[in-house]
Structures are given as structure tokens and as C-alpha cells.
Amino acid sequence: MNTASVSTMSSIRPTINGLAKSSKPILWKHPDPDSTRMAEFMRRVNQKYDLDLQTYEELFGWSIDQIGDFWTEVWDFSGIVAEKKPLEVLPKDAPLFPRPDFFAGALLNFAENLLYPANVSIDPSSAAIIEATEIGNSTISWNELRERVRLCAIAFRLHGVKESDRIAGFLGNHANTVVAMLAAASIGAIWTGVSPDTGVTAVLERLVQIGPKVLLVDNAVRYNGKVHGSYQKVKDIVGGLRGLAACVIFETVKGFEMKTAGLDPDNGKAWTYAEFIQSVDNPAAHLDFNHLPPSHPLYILYSSGTTGAPKCIVHSAAGTLLQHKKEHILHCDIRPGDRMLYFTTTTWMMWHWLVSALASGATIILYDGSPFHPHGELSMPLLIQDLRITHFGTSAKYLSILEQKGVRPMKGPEKVDLSSLTAIYSTGSPLAPSTFSYVYEAFPSSINLGSITGGTDIISLFGAPCPLLPVYPGEIQCKGLGMAIEAWSPDGIAVGEGQEGDLVCVKPFPCQPITFWSSESSEKGQTKYKEAYFEMFTGVWHHGDFIRFEKGTGGLMMLGRSDGILKPSGVRFGSAEIYNILLKHYPDEVEDAICAGRRRDTDADETVVLFLKMAPGKICGDGLKNGIKAVIRKELSARHVPGVINECFDIPVTGNGKKVEIAVKQILCGMNIKVGASVANKECLEWYREWAANH
Template identity: 60%
Template sequence: MAVDIVPPPTPPATAPDTSAAGTKLWEHPSPSSTAMCGFLSDISTKFNLSLPDYPALHAWSITHVPEFWGEVWAYTGIRASTEYTEVLPPDAPIFPRPEWFAGARLNFAENLLFPANRSLDEDSPALIAATETSRTTLSWVELRERVRIFRAALRARGVTVGDRVAGYVGNHAEAVVAMLATTALGAVWTGVSPDTGVTGVLERLRQIEPRVLVCDDGAYYNGRGHGVLGKVTEIVDGLPGVECVVVIPTGAGAEGDAAGIRGAVRLEAFLEGGEDEDLAFEQLPPDHPVYILYSSGTTGAPKCIVHGAIGTLIQHKKEHALHCGLRPGSRMLYFTTATWMMWHWLVSALAVGATVVCYDGSPFRSPGEEEGTSVPDDLAMPRLCQDLDVTHFGTSAKYLSVLEQRGVVPTASLPLNKLEAIYSTGSPLAPSTFAFVYKAFPARINLGSITGGTDIISLFGAPCPLLPVRAGEIQCLGLGMAVRAWDGDGADVSASGEAGDLVCVAPFPCQPVGFWGPDGTEKYQAAYFERFPGVWHHGDYVRFERWTGSTGGLVMLGRSDGVLKPAGVRFGSSEIYNLVLKGFGGEVADALCVGRRREGEGDETVVLFLRMEPGVECDEELVDRVKGLIRKELSARHVPGVVVACPDIPVTSNGKKVETAVKQILCGMEVKIGAAVANPECLEWYREFARTSA
């Protein structure tokens, strides 16, 4: 139902500025009740250690790498038909990627459908699928049965170990079933959202040559149905290796006929083609591939990143059970597409016995009074959390920022009494948005601004129930992740609080098992180990607050390749965004900040593009105010040399600003824009700006 937006309460004139970076906003009321605390206690006892706090536990986890990951295997519960003989070879390097848990045999899907070390009510919900118009629940028994039938149908089509199955699907139950059935057979799953264009899909799938394509017949978004079968026809025409196209009915009111698509079969008929056989799981080596994900593809064809079973599984179980406190009875909703790595992270919550909530649709629509309809609702996601007893809600920083800008306060009308945590990723969360969340949502929640990426299908910076939440900061480094900040010369600046490149100096299991293709090894090395040989270079620019010798509050400053460096001073674009968007709310809708150094120029010029709110002019007076605020709050060296209004800001389908492509355009480079850019047409304006600006 539509609701009135309630403005946030006006704080008293003397209230402290809780949006200031570093301000403590939350501490767990009873940390001794958390799984993380229990794990710390177990490690202390087993290894005769005195580990007083999380930093001490983290320090042990990165200096005793095999012992730590062996304990995670045991504590979180990995189901294997054959136990491992060795966690990690002695003195294993981070590159070439070492073998993890040698000798073990296991299956990824089995670990999600039959969680080890967990006592489940088999008839309780395993998966809840929600859209703008509907809600569907599958128990653990029902989910396993759906996977059994889908797996048998894939096997009848000849799908076997190592084959690729691609999904052109939304975030719904059938997508989860198809993935689990695929990985149960030892085949490899890859997913692309139906809002991706034909070129974007083919850029990805041509490289991996899938044998089966699972696709939706339509999509329902923002109150309207959209047919996708026309795009599917073009996609299949560009993929000669596809033998079968499984068409899922979505009820989206989509037009189009699947009959003209080569190899097409409706889901019901496809499922009828399988044998009546038991649900079985192919037992495979730990590093056997389960997922292929893709780099952003903002400046070229996306790279195909292959993730293995044990790395994905044990890292997700560590994060879900220890860092997030997920358990049987918990319910995780992450607002994501099936393309984004957060979909894979969400689905893995099954492996700790939690209920997964898949949502497909606009985050600002709720079911209408008439069946099959939806209506605008700024509280759609909080209302869904309330209705479904969601305990852990994940989203993008952009979504929370929109709530902040609109003044939406969910607790004014919703108790949200089951909600324990909110997670935010995709881009840095501004300090003001941290403060807003604690005003607009229950104050007891753990707000986890988290960071990692497609490259590791998980997190470097994680939430932690044993540490406070501070505005503008990620709470800590994840256990087992030996992350540091290095300057351009490779010196560790973590303890100094200086900004540097995010690197990881010890091996970790969720490193990709490779890149797809004959030149995969070369691409893999170039992507992560060329900048600092022998050390993982992630491509983010960060700094640490309150360094303890092992971890500290992590501040994300933007991508390394988007780092600004006027007059030799390095800083991240998010420093500018946080200041401008907070200081000029109501005037500036969004901003893009990049460095420009053209041929023959000795120094870099910082260019700040402002997308103005409707009816607001970017005149000389506003430009002076923007520069003045940056000079006052940051420094004179941070002040952009150019501030100009722009009609739009290029973003990926996940809402990430495409800084690199704009930077390259301004620097006079020829740039091939990949299909991952959601609004590539706006880049023509930047090309014209580059041609005509002084």
C-alpha cells in the first residue's frame, strides 16, 4: 500500500553531530551471546591462547593460516564424503594459487541443501520468493524436491561435470533451484540478469560456451511487465553451443513466443523429461569450479572469473555464521540481481540453515489491493522485512542514500522487531547515511558497511558483533584476510592512517581458481599480481583508523585506478562525494569526481561533475560554495580545478559510478565502453566536454 513519507525528527540544537566520521553509533548489547564470541573462546581453549578481543583473534587467524581455516571447517561444518589430508601446503604462496584442503571430496549444493552442524526443522522455510505482487515459500523438503527434479532433467539432457549452465534470470526461486541442480551435477553455473542487453550477455557467455540456457520469459519491474524472449532469441543465435533453452514462466504479462527459439522448451515440459531418480551429489575436489562471475566490463569485454566450491563455501559460512550471526531461524534478504556477487552470497546463507529471501522487482513497490498489481511504496523493503520476519537485510549504499534524501523513516510505522542487521555494499556508505540509518531503523541493529568484490565472491571488510559501529567506517577486516594498505612504493602505511592500495599478503581460499579461457593464467596474474608481485592487489584505495597491529576501522576511498592525485596528493573520490552530497542535499542530486591529465600536461586536474536537482542551476555562486566547503573541510589541494553541471552520471547495472571510463575520456584516450554500463548514451556528453573544455 502507498504510505505518507514521514520526515526524520529534527534533532535539538545542541545535539552532537552523529554523522561525523568516526562517531561511535552502536555496540552489541551482549557480545558473549554471539557465535563469534564462542569461536574466540574455542580457539583460546584449544590452542592454549589468551585472545582477549577480536583484533587478537584476527591476528592469530592471519599468522596461523592452515590452523585457522581448519578450525573454520570444523566449527561451521563442511559436509564432505572424504576428509582432507592437508589444509594448505607449508609456506604456500598467494600466487600461483595454492591447493586448499587437498584430498577432500565434497559437493557445493549438498552443503547448501543439507547444512552440517545445524539442527533443522525440515518443514520450516528454506526459501521465500517475493516480487512486487506475490510471495511464495518453499520448505527444506520442498526445495530439495524441486532441485531433485531439475537435476534429473539436466542429466537427461546430457549435462555432466564441467559443463556450463547459464541463467538469464531474475532473483527468484527457480534461479536458486537451477543453480543448485547444476552444481549438484558438478556443472558450472553462471547468472546474468534479464535487464542486461543482448550485447552484454553475449560478451560474457560467448567466452564460456554454455550448453544449457535457463531464461525467464519476462520481467516485472516498477509495476510493468517486460518481455525478454525477443532478446533471448538473439542471445541463442549468438551461442551456437547452446543445446537447450529452458523457459521459465514468470507471470509478468510478457509477450512473445518461445517456439521460435532454437532448443526452447517450457519449464514444465523440461522437468517431465527427467528420470525418477534420487537426489544425488557428485563428489568432487574442493577447488572444482561452481560459479563463473564477471568483471565489470566498463572498458572492454568482461573477464570470466572462476570460483571454486570450497573457497566459496567456507568463506561464506565463516562470514554468515561468525561475522553475521546467521543461524537456523534467521532470515536473510539481500536486494540484488542474479548477476551481482551478492546473489551468490545471499544463497549461501542456506549452508548455515538460514532462510533465504529472494526479491525480484523494484525496491519501491508493494503489492496492490488488486491481485497481480503493485503500487508505489517508499517503505516497500522495510515492509517486506516486517511481513517476512527478516533478521538480516542487505542492500546497496545507493538505496539507503535514497531513503535518507527522501526522509523515509521506517520505524515511524513499522516496529521491525525481528531485524538484527542491515548490510550495505556496492559503494562507500557516507557518514551521514550511517547516522540516518540509526535514526530511521531500530537502534539495536548492526549496520555493516561491507566490502569485497566479484574477484573474491566475498568480503575483505566485514561486520563484527564484538566491535562498535562508527560512522563512515567498515568495522574490521574479515577473519583470515591479511589485508594491508600499501603506498605506491609498497610500504605498509596501515598503522599511520595514511591512504594506500588495498592488498592482501597471505593466501585465502576464496581466491579465484582461475580465469576462463586459454590465456586465463596470464589475465589472472595481470589482474591481481602485476602491481605488487606476490601480493594480491585488489584495486581499492583505503585507509585504516585505530590500527591495532592486525585490523582497524576501514575507510573506503574509491578505486585505485580512480585515485585523484593533484600536485602529488592522493585522495579518493568518496571523500568529495561524502562532503558534497551531504552539504548540498536538495541542490545536488549526485556527483562524479575524476582526475584529468592530458598529453603534455604535467599535473592532474580534478574535475567535479554535478547532476543537479530539477530546477536548480549550477551557477557561479553554487560553484564557489562547493569549492569553499571542500577547502574548509578537506584542504586547498582537494578543491577541484573544474566544477560543472552534467546531465547524467554513468553507472553500472549495480549502481556503481563508472569513474574510470570518464577519466579515460577526459584524458583523451580511446575507450571501448562495455555493456555493463547501464546508461552508456550519457558518455557522449563527456566526450563532447573533453573535446571542447579548456
């Protein structure tokens, strides 16, 4: 096909091969796929490389076959600000491990790319950030954001912060957190965030490992209509850290005490933020961006730490930036001036994903508070209405709660106006097929509902939304561009569509972690890194999720974590399949559930044990248990039927609301485990220990 004919190509086909074979209902299709940024990107690729790519499946194939060309085009199309462009994207035949050096020779700064995004026109007086709380909202313009970052960066430098120093935020999701992170990144320091609802032990489990030079904290936190002071927690954290040069307190809750007495960093002092900024001797200094190699560390994130100390995962500046811009611009079709809210804590990787939307010229909404206050289940819909939010992200659990409660924000007496909304994104756990249908009934049917998956390990997505593809119930729309993921059997063989397997990635990608942080040695960090991802399948990234690619659609079904896979009689399946049945058929009776396999040394086979947390006033009787078993047998198979169904009083979860299935499984199997401080309600695990001892 010649280049002249490409530029006048009539249409991008919004389908993939075999689409007609699917019997699932289509919940959504983009009304004008040719108008999307992804279609524009495909036309650009066709013209430059003399290709005839017309479907997403074809574009994806090119993106993983021609890795260097693909990431070069993403770099240029998305607009990366760099002092020097890369000499090469990726060395020829580079392995996944050791991590290859993507974009060698380039020099750039992450903060500069977020504060001065390229390829977009932005009014500097327009909103960069909108802070939203339970009691009101405030707007920070692009000019104001840049000025606040400048002052914070000057203060950091004055107090000795330099490249690769660690800066920690024990902070909520507000503008000061973004300011401090960008100020750290402008210098080349490494940012790490921990949400203020995290317990002291869990905070120290993380921060002691990395030794931050500066700790920034809130004076208090407002949640669900109440103010919670932070002083005692901060005092205990500061007392547990060595080498801390400064503890800086933000007046997050106005009028609440700003107490520095008794906070004694062992290598410096405590400051209010106002004092910290006023301590600089050159307040008119420019905001300087240190231009650094692409693999320079930017963030430290943490593994869940549910059965031991969390692992400290180090992410690179360029890998994070490029991957997020690809996802925002191409997969989410975000444009300058769009408004994105992701309901998240500062610990979760989705906070980092949200903040990166600045690099695409979007306005980010930072919500700090309960999603159900002050207007109950309508709190978030009303915020979407009032702030004219275009892209709303949340957890699958939040959407399932709305589904169980039958919330219809547009149809109730309030008649909430959600016409600004173009997309809803869901992650944290699999989104049930019934919840897909609920969202399209309760929210505008024109939205792209993107169930997405990836994680802390890659600070981004493997499974992504796509404006060129339909949405089907229960399915993640597509493999993300440039992410060569497959489903593998335990013996290391790729399985076909319709078959379950472990999620692996078989080719390098730029958002691979640099290493795991280790205070002992870099070799120790690399050893931990290899053990985490490359032990099960040599040379191939093993992500730890159990998945299936659907026949006829190519969509991705998340079935649970690999380490929590259920294997009665050798048949492997994921807990998500059981949860989907409960949500579909028993939303009024069962509030929540956790499913785990039990096989002790004396057991000949694994038994599937299902624990039910009943809704208020509901009884877990034989009728309910038999009904659940019957519907699971009918809709799944006899192998899926739990051998034991029992009522429980609570479900153990992490601070981000993820079920701690592996800890329950280990307890049921009689293992003596140490439960990490990351389990938000770990006291409930004692109940499971008692149950296991008596059954």
C-alpha cells in the first residue's frame, strides 16, 4: 500500500479477527472510532512504515513485533520533553532479565514533562489540579502548581536533597503531595508515598528499608465526617527512622494543631511546611530540572506485604512516563482539558497513574475522604456532576457496592447529571459480568467501561481499555500496546483462547522495575527481583495472575491470583469465578466472601472452602448453602462446587481493599505464617485460625 493512499484511508475497523464468533452481548462501541487518538496513531504508523494496519489486533501485533519502532512512535506522538533523544530504544535481542536499558543516551526529567507537557496547548491560568474533600473543593492553576513546585524544590535543595535521595510522604491525596513529589522528581530524588490510614508498623516496615532523608506528613486527616490527628503516629514513625534530616508538616486540616515539639529526626529537625519554605535564602531561584538517564529511579512502590515484609520496587522515570502517556493518550483517549478523578490512596499505584495525566494536559481531581460522605452512595456521582469529570476511576469493590445497593444516580429523585462522563475505569480485583451490566444501566450508556489490570510491579497496565474495541461483560478489552502477554500452562507452554493459564510477558517493556531496593547491596536487590518474576518461567516475566483470553473476542478474563488458584482433583480455576456467581445471584444475602483451597499434609485432595460474610439480617442456612452449590454446579461445573461453605464475621483485606486469599489459604493448610502489617484487619485472621483448628 503506498503512503498516499494511507492518509485518505476511509475507516479504522473497530473489530478484531473472529469477533463475529462471540455470543456475548456488546455493551458499548465507540460511535466514531476514526476520531480517536489511537486511530490517529495507527494512521501515522501506516504512513511512516508503509503499512495497512486497520484493526486493533493488527496494531497490537506490530507493537510487539517491532518493539523499537513502536516505542519510538509513542515517544514522538505523545510528546516526551527531553534534553537528548535516545540513541536507540532497545538493544537488539535484549532479554527481559537483566532489565534492558531502554532509550539509552537520552536525558530527561519526569517533573518537567508533567509541569510543561509537550504537544498540547494549555492556558497557564486554567486548572491543573482540583482538590476535592468532604467539605469543599479548590482549584490550583498550572501557574500556581509550577510556582509551588519551584518553592518546594528550592527548600529541598537547601536542606541537602540530591539525586537518588529518598523523599517519603505519609500523606493523603491532595495537591501538597503532588507538589512534593514533583519537587523531588525535579532534582532526581526518589519519591515514595504511604497513605496516612496505614498503621505505624506497616509504615516502618516500608520506610526503614529505604532510609528517607525527608518525611512529609499531614497534621490531620478528614475522613467520613471526622478529623483524625496524625501527631502520635508521626512521632512513632520519626522515632523509628534513622538518618532522617527533616520532618515537614502540612496544615492539611486548617485550624488543627501543627505540633512539632517532640518530633526529633535524628539528623535534623521538624518544621511546619511554611517554616520549611521560608527557610530558603534564595526564594527567587529558578526551578531547575536535572536531566537524567531514562533508567534513573523515580518511585519506590511496595508489594502487599501480607505474609512478610513488603518488597521495595524501584521504577524508572522514562519507563513510567512513557507507559502512562501511552495508556492515557492512546488507550483512554484523554485530551487536554479533560478531567480525571481516580479514587485512590497515595500508596496505590493508581495514584501515580492519575498524577501522570498532567503530562497529557488533563486536569487531575484529587479526592481525599470517604467515597460515601457526605451524600452516601451519591457522593461520587455528585462530584462527577459538579466538577464535570470526564474520566472516573475506582475499584471493582466500590462499583459492586453500588450494584448491591441498587444505586441509580441518574434515575433517582436527584437525577444526577453525568453527561460529562466518557469513561469509567475499574481495577483492584476482577469486575464481575453482572457489574458491567449494572454500570451500563446506572451510568451513561455512552461511556467506555474499562476494567483494567496491571499492578504495582509494573506501575501500569497489562490489560487496558481500547476505544477501537467493543466492551463485553466481564472482559478487559485488550492487551496493552507493546505488552507481549500470554497465558501459560504450568509446564511453560502458551495455551489457546478459552483456556486458563498464568499471565506472563515474553518480551521486554519499558516500565519493568529497575530493581528491588536493598540496603545490603545492589546484587541482593537484583536477586529479589529475579526471584519475584523470573523463577517460575526462565527468562519470562511471570506476573502472578491467573487469566483466560476469551474465544471470539480476544478479551482478557481475570480469574484471581496464581498463588490463590483452586485445584480440586487437579482442575485449576480462579476464585473470581465463584465471586461472580455470588454477586450475580445473591447480592442481597451475601455482603462479601473469600474462597481458598485447603490441602493439609494428611489430605488426599484439595477442598474448596467458601466463607460468606452475610448481609445484615441474613442467615447462612442450609438452604442458602445448597442453593449456592446448585447454581455453581449449573453455571460453572461440578469441580467448582465448594466442599465447605461457612459463615465468617469478616474478610481480611489489605489497605487497598484487596482480599488476602493467600494468608487464609496458608492458615487453612496448617502453615505457621507471619501476617504482615499490610493486612488492614489482620485481627480477623485469628478467627480463621480457630476455624481451621476445629474443622
